[in-house]
Each structure stands twice: as structure tokens, then as C-alpha cells.
Amino acid sequence: MSELRAMDGEDTNGSANLLERLSLALPLVFLIGAPSILVTRLIFLRYFPSHFVRDSPTISETASEPPASLFFEWTMALVTLCIVISWTLNMLRNRHRLSLVTNGPATFWPSMLHTMAGLMGISAGLFLLLIAVYNLDNGHDVHMFGSWAFYITQTASITFDILFVLWIRRLAGISPSGDGLAGRAVIAGLSFIVSWFFLYMYETKNYVAPENRYAVQLVYVGAEYTLAMLFFFYPVTAYNELRRHFREFAEGN
Numbered sequence: 001m002s003e004l005r006a007m008d009g010e011d012t013n014g015s016a017n018l019l020e021r022l023s024l025a026l027p028l029v030f031l032i033g034a035p036s037i038l039v040t041r042l043i044f045l046r047y048f049p050s051h052f053v054r055d056s057p058t059i060s061e062t063a064s065e066p067p068a069s070l071f072f073e074w075t076m077a078l079v080t081l082c083i084v085i086s087w088t089l090n091m092l093r094n095r096h097r098l099s100l101v102t103n104g105p106a107t108f109w110p111s112m113l114h115t116m117a118g119l120m121g122i123s124a125g126l127f128l129l130l131i132a133v134y135n136l137d138n139g140h141d142v143h144m145f146g147s148w149a150f151y152i153t154q155t156a157s158i159t160f161d162i163l164f165v166l167w168i169r170r171l172a173g174i175s176p177s178g179d180g181l182a183g184r185a186v187i188a189g190l191s192f193i194v195s196w197f198f199l200y201m202y203e204t205k206n207y208v209a210p211e212n213r214y215a216v217q218l219v220y221v222g223a224e225y226t227l228a229m230l231f232f233f234y235p236v237t238a239y240n241e242l243r244r245h246f247r248e249f250a251e252g253n
Contacts, residue, residue, distance in 0.1 A: 016246050016247075017246075019089060019092070019246040020243055020246035020247050022085055022089060023089055023239060023242045023243040023246060025081075025082040025083075025085035025086050025089070025235075026082075026086045026089070026235040026236060026238060026239040026242065027235070027236050027239050028078075028079075028082045029079055029082045029083055029086060029232050029235045029236070030229075030232040030233045030235070030236050032075060032078050032079050032082065033075075033076075033079040033228075033232035034228075034229050034232050034233070036071070036072065036075035036076065036079070037059055037062075037072070037225065037228055039071065039075075040059075040062050040063050040068045040071055040072045040075075041057070041059075041062045041068075043062075043067060043068040043071055044057065044061075044062035044063075044065065044068040045062075047065070047067065047068070048065060054214050055214065055217060056214075056217045056218050056220075056221040057221070058220075058221055058224055059221075059224055059225065059228060060131070060135065060136050060143060060147060061136060063132070063135055064135040064136040064137045065137060069135050069137070072132055072135075073132045073133060076128055076129060076131075076132035077129055077132065079125070079128060079232070080125040080126065080128050080129040080132075081125075082235075083121065083122070083124065083125030083128065083235070084122050084125050084126075086121070086235040086238075087117075087118045087121035087122050087125070087157070088118070088122070089242050089246075090117070090118060090121070090161070090238060090242065091114060091115070091117075091118035093238075093241070093242055093245050094114035094117075094118075094164060094168075095114070096245070097114075097168050098110060098111055098114070098168070109167065110164055110167040110168050113160050113161075113163050113164035113167060114160070114161075114164045116156070116157075116160045117157050117158075117160035117161040117164055118157075119157075120153045120154075120156040120157035120160060121153075121154070121157035121161075123149075123153045123157075124150055124153040124154040124157055124231075127146045127147075127149040127150040127153060128146075128150050130142065130143075130146035130149075130150075131143050131146035131147050131150060134146065151195065151227075154231050155191065155192070155195055158184075158187075158188045158191055158231075158234055159188070159192075161184065161188075162181075162184055162185060162188045165181050165184065166181070169181075183236075183237035184234065184237045184238065186237075187230055187233055187234045187237055188234070190230055191227065191230045191231065191234070194223055194226050194227045194230060195227060197223055198220075198223040198224060198227050201216070201219060201220040201223055202220065205217065205220050
């Protein structure tokens, strides 16, 4: 029996060590995603400079023609993989937090929050892949649907995740230190503000006077890139917490 327990312990340690290594996916979402959309823009500028004359192409527009579209597709596929891994690890961490709380009705809503955060986060990653595969040139309607779905699910996942951390803090009395809430809250707050500003610009940019449209377009595209950067950076705020959690889990077994 002692040998079996030792084997179980080794398996658990091995799994925890693997999860700790996989936590590198969290910063990779930003380290791959942020430079990729900028490089995509530079590639598009190199091959289609006329699109930048008194205009500023959106992320979708810069990823609509090869070779920029091919680069964008493959890099966003990597980002999608990292996003799926990141939210899966976050769900495992949150399940452990819930296990520290006595089971009962009190855990129902935080359990729903962490589940919805994970599902929305994974969905956002899949929608990101969708808009990379179907661009404005080869699937305009699908791309537009995917873009809206990506922004909505990404915002929802961040909101649910923040609410879960706040709820579990109050419910379980978990120390604020080390849960990454401060960083998450800052990014979440900025994402919320920029999301509404981006939506406002999207709805109003076509109604401005012709002489102001170029300046407005610059602001609109700037807001789009800023929002994308914030979305990509959000997983980074949980990196230290998740890595420490799985390392301690391995050492504790």
C-alpha cells in the first residue's frame, strides 16, 4: 500500500510540475499576440502602402491580404492555443480555491462565475482563431461575427473572473496577497473603459465631418489596438499566482 501511495504521489507531483510548466502559456498570450498584430500591420504597410494614405487600416483590414493575412493566421493560432491553456489552468486553480470552502449553497454562485469565466475565455480564444482564418476578403460576414463575439466573450470572461476572485476572497477569507487581483483589476478596469470608448467610436466615426474623418479614424484604430493589447495582457496578471500554486502543490505532495 505504501508503494501505491508513493506512486500516486509521484504521479501527482509529475502532473503538478507539468501544469507549472504549462503556466508559461499565460505570458505567451501577450508575448506572441501583441507583437504579432503590430508585425501584421508592418507587413501590410510594406505591400499595401496606399491604404495608409489619409487613412488608418484596422487590425482586420491589415490581416485581410497575404502575406500579412497568412502571418496573422498562424500567429493567432498559437495565441489561441495559449489562451485555451491559460483559462484551463485558471479553472483548475479556481476549483482548488472552491475546495477550501465548505460545500453548500454558498459556493453555487462563485462556482458558476469561475465556470463561466473559463468557458467565455476559451470561447474568446476560439473566436480569435475564427477571425484569423476567415478574414474580410475570404469571409467578411463570418469575420465580423467572430470579431463581435471575440470582444464580447473576452470582456465577459474578465468580468466573471474578477467577480469570482472578489467573491471567494469574502467567502473563504483568503488573503489578498498573491492572488493577482490588483493587476487583474487594473487591466479589467482599463478594458471596460476602452471597450465602451471603442464601441462609441465604432458607432459614430462615420458621422463626423469629412475633414475630421482621418483624425477620428486614427483615434478609433488606436483604441482598437489598445483594447487588443489589454486583452492579451490580462493572463499575464495571473502568471505568478498560477505558477506558484502548481509549484507548491507539487512540493506539498
